[in-house]
Amino acid sequence: MDYDSGKYKPVGEVLHKKVGRFLLRGWIKRKRDMKEKVFVLLRDGSGSIQCVIEDGKVPEGQMSAARKALVESTVIVGGEAHEDARAPEGVELKVDYVEVVSFSEEFPIQRDLSEAFLLDVRHLWLRSSQMTNALRLNATLFSAFRDFMANNKYLEVQGPEFVSGAVEGGSTLFQIPYFGKKVFLSQSNQFYLETFLPGVERVYSVMPSFRAEKSRTRRHLTEFWHAEAEASWMQLPELMDFEEKMIKALAQGLLDKHEKELKAFGRDPKVLEKVVETRFERIPYEEVLGIAQKKFKYLKWGSDLGEKEEREITKDYEVPIIVYHYPSKLKPFYHRPNPKDKGETVLCTDVLAPEGYGEIIGGGERCWRLDEILTRMAEEKIDPKPYQWYLDVRRYSAHPHSGFGMGLSRVLTWMCKLPHIRDAIAYPRTMNRYYP
Amino acid sequence: MDYDSGKYKPVGEVLHKKVGRFLLRGWIKRKRDMKEKVFVLLRDGSGSIQCVIEDGKVPEGQMSAARKALVESTVIVGGEAHEDARAPEGVELKVDYVEVVSFSEEFPIQRDLSEAFLLDVRHLWLRSSQMTNALRLNATLFSAFRDFMANNKYLEVQGPEFVSGAVEGGSTLFQIPYFGKKVFLSQSNQFYLETFLPGVERVYSVMPSFRAEKSRTRRHLTEFWHAEAEASWMQLPELMDFEEKMIKALAQGLLDKHEKELKAFGRDPKVLEKVVETRFERIPYEEVLGIAQKKFKYLKWGSDLGEKEEREITKDYEVPIIVYHYPSKLKPFYHRPNPKDKGETVLCTDVLAPEGYGEIIGGGERCWRLDEILTRMAEEKIDPKPYQWYLDVRRYSAHPHSGFGMGLSRVLTWMCKLPHIRDAIAYPRTMNRYYP
Numbered sequence: 001m002d003y004d005s006g007k008y009k010p011v012g013e014v015l016h017k018k019v020g021r022f023l024l025r026g027w028i029k030r031k032r033d034m035k036e037k038v039f040v041l042l043r044d045g046s047g048s049i050q051c052v053i054e055d056g057k058v059p060e061g062q063m064s065a066a067r068k069a070l071v072e073s074t075v076i077v078g079g080e081a082h083e084d085a086r087a088p089e090g091v092e093l094k095v096d097y098v099e100v101v102s103f104s105e106e107f108p109i110q111r112d113l114s115e116a117f118l119l120d121v122r123h124l125w126l127r128s129s130q131m132t133n134a135l136r137l138n139a140t141l142f143s144a145f146r147d148f149m150a151n152n153k154y155l156e157v158q159g160p161e162f163v164s165g166a167v168e169g170g171s172t173l174f175q176i177p178y179f180g181k182k183v184f185l186s187q188s189n190q191f192y193l194e195t196f197l198p199g200v201e202r203v204y205s206v207m208p209s210f211r212a213e214k215s216r217t218r219r220h221l222t223e224f225w226h227a228e229a230e231a232s233w234m235q236l237p238e239l240m241d242f243e244e245k246m247i248k249a250l251a252q253g254l255l256d257k258h259e260k261e262l263k264a265f266g267r268d269p270k271v272l273e274k275v276v277e278t279r280f281e282r283i284p285y286e287e288v289l290g291i292a293q294k295k296f297k298y299l300k301w302g303s304d305l306g307e308k309e310e311r312e313i314t315k316d317y318e319v320p321i322i323v324y325h326y327p328s329k330l331k332p333f334y335h336r337p338n339p340k341d342k343g344e345t346v347l348c349t350d351v352l353a354p355e356g357y358g359e360i361i362g363g364g365e366r367c368w369r370l371d372e373i374l375t376r377m378a379e380e381k382i383d384p385k386p387y388q389w390y391l392d393v394r395r396y397s398a399h400p401h402s403g404f405g406m407g408l409s410r411v412l413t414w415m416c417k418l419p420h421i422r423d424a425i426a427y428p429r430t431m432n433r434y435y436p
Numbered sequence: 437m438d439y440d441s442g443k444y445k446p447v448g449e450v451l452h453k454k455v456g457r458f459l460l461r462g463w464i465k466r467k468r469d470m471k472e473k474v475f476v477l478l479r480d481g482s483g484s485i486q487c488v489i490e491d492g493k494v495p496e497g498q499m500s501a502a503r504k505a506l507v508e509s510t511v512i513v514g515g516e517a518h519e520d521a522r523a524p525e526g527v528e529l530k531v532d533y534v535e536v537v538s539f540s541e542e543f544p545i546q547r548d549l550s551e552a553f554l555l556d557v558r559h560l561w562l563r564s565s566q567m568t569n570a571l572r573l574n575a576t577l578f579s580a581f582r583d584f585m586a587n588n589k590y591l592e593v594q595g596p597e598f599v600s601g602a603v604e605g606g607s608t609l610f611q612i613p614y615f616g617k618k619v620f621l622s623q624s625n626q627f628y629l630e631t632f633l634p635g636v637e638r639v640y641s642v643m644p645s646f647r648a649e650k651s652r653t654r655r656h657l658t659e660f661w662h663a664e665a666e667a668s669w670m671q672l673p674e675l676m677d678f679e680e681k682m683i684k685a686l687a688q689g690l691l692d693k694h695e696k697e698l699k700a701f702g703r704d705p706k707v708l709e710k711v712v713e714t715r716f717e718r719i720p721y722e723e724v725l726g727i728a729q730k731k732f733k734y735l736k737w738g739s740d741l742g743e744k745e746e747r748e749i750t751k752d753y754e755v756p757i758i759v760y761h762y763p764s765k766l767k768p769f770y771h772r773p774n775p776k777d778k779g780e781t782v783l784c785t786d787v788l789a790p791e792g793y794g795e796i797i798g799g800g801e802r803c804w805r806l807d808e809i810l811t812r813m814a815e816e817k818i819d820p821k822p823y824q825w826y827l828d829v830r831r832y833s834a835h836p837h838s839g840f841g842m843g844l845s846r847v848l849t850w851m852c853k854l855p856h857i858r859d860a861i862a863y864p865r866t867m868n869r870y871y872p
Contacts, residue, residue: 176611
């Protein structure tokens, strides 16, 4: 075997050129054994092509190896490409050379496609076109986000994962033994991002965040890729505009490269085009509460809006909505109280994805004055001691600033119209799932 | 205060235009109080500019506020820019308006610049030009790496951080309580990356990896940003070429944007130009062992090369060297045995940075046949049970492949000629350091 050579072509190139002699290497995705020939759908990283191997057209030893090779065997094939309307991609390779690099055992993913089984064999399911499509869209989403932030002069930074304090409250903290001490896994990089501001003014990070979520919803994971940003001087209206522009840029990024994959997921690209073209409504909390109250009578001002309430609120929207001014008591201490209602609400905003998907972004203005944040901590009965470093951003260089956090897999779930967040990430982690 | 308006200019723009009337906002980086005027060095995210505030040129209330404001106070200043050779950047702002947005308390970083103290106040030290330079170079390094991988048709993916097995051996595993069970934090994404290959052939990830390192060296952290890649069909010579091209691309990325910052770190850009232009030597293990043996007499064939040996080996080199064929017993089971010496060595390669820096990349061909890897596991007395999913990549779709892992902060440490890896990362984590 000679693997180094440039003589192998990617399947995608053969499908594009349609004619000529090619040497390919890849895996048997599907196979049909006939009396005098074998049809093989050969997959590589760039696509799949139908190959036909006929008795008499290849040496007998090669023919019997081809007959013996099961699905997911690794093969090298050489042959002549030609257009054939009956082939899945309209091109077929008439094989004159077959080499089985390795014979696969019987592939476990056959008829059983139950969700639980596919999660058990996630490492094998990753090679399905459903997953490779999701992976490609995910990679585009990550780079579209970073490009958008760079274009807006945000500097990419990283924060620590090992931290000594909570951001989002103690109930979802993972605690780790750390050389005889205890540390936590980061729930959010926000507090750290704020410390970068007096040096560089606009920062973002894309990192895993960890939440010991006991909730079994279609949108929660115990570890997720968190896109977060903080910006000096930014206030709520500007933040809402920024978030809207950002989501439009992400949708456009997927549209630019992945119309075909979006359609394969059942997502009409026109819907994302509408997201790009339509202004997102800005709606105060009390107004969206009204929508939810029609179905959930028990809700009253101050009630939290969870997954099911957000599903009700957003199910008839086609584009995201930007909800603002949530009641202060629903939000952590770092949100800035609304000066216009004496702090009954905070200057925060959640972006809710339409069609029932719900929250994809949470953000807002931060308490930026030392006295103000100390008052909020006292009200919430939070000991300021472990937060001294965070408070220092108010002691030295205090200034108005805002930021947000976005769950990238949630965005992908919505944009691709996926039924569950685990369909948007390679190795989803939940309460009961940490293998493989 | 009116923060939303576009009337504020970044300092960088003023330094560039040199003349005109500008309104700026930022922080007092340095201050000198004279009898009739105050010199303020105003810093924002784009640079620093000297501002002069004179008695009589601003209202008395503004003057006294300016006199009262300590270093790191947040200010808005308006005035006329003009060229002045005595000013640090050659431009000075003659101030006619001052507003102190917030008065800073006395800034703790004054004369004490000991390493331990600066780590304690890392959240404040981040705004030093030394750290903001490192942050900018780091951001460029991350994007240069991703660009290089994308240009070579590698797909960006993510793996899990919560894992059920070790990659690099049990001694440096962090174990976490997980809903009544135990999981580990990922030491490397390699095994997961290999599972993507039969679907997409070339993948990379940039993620935090975690190692419970007890070693107090200048190059170890308990969490670090790990750039990793795996490629189908790739073999050792091609991998070495790829790694060399990649490092050259990273060096070029820094040179393109950051000559000034490199010089500020004492790194002559010519040295990185040499890295870009010079072919890296490929040297087998036994030959570099010879270099180390001159100083460390106790070394013999099979000895591990740690930090101090690598320092000796690389101290006289100006560009990285690529070391290959390490003894099998020094490397984990997944490395492919060298067929030419019956597996005494493995088909692996480490890239060592010059000037004493040592290892920045580890990689090699992977054991790709099921029987071969099972033999290796048996030799190492490793129970294959928790590795079934990893072994499945050999059961179905087995094929030759290679990969590597690179510590991004190690690369930055070397390229910027920094004394310690903690100078290359915002919040370094070590055995004794997890605050702030």
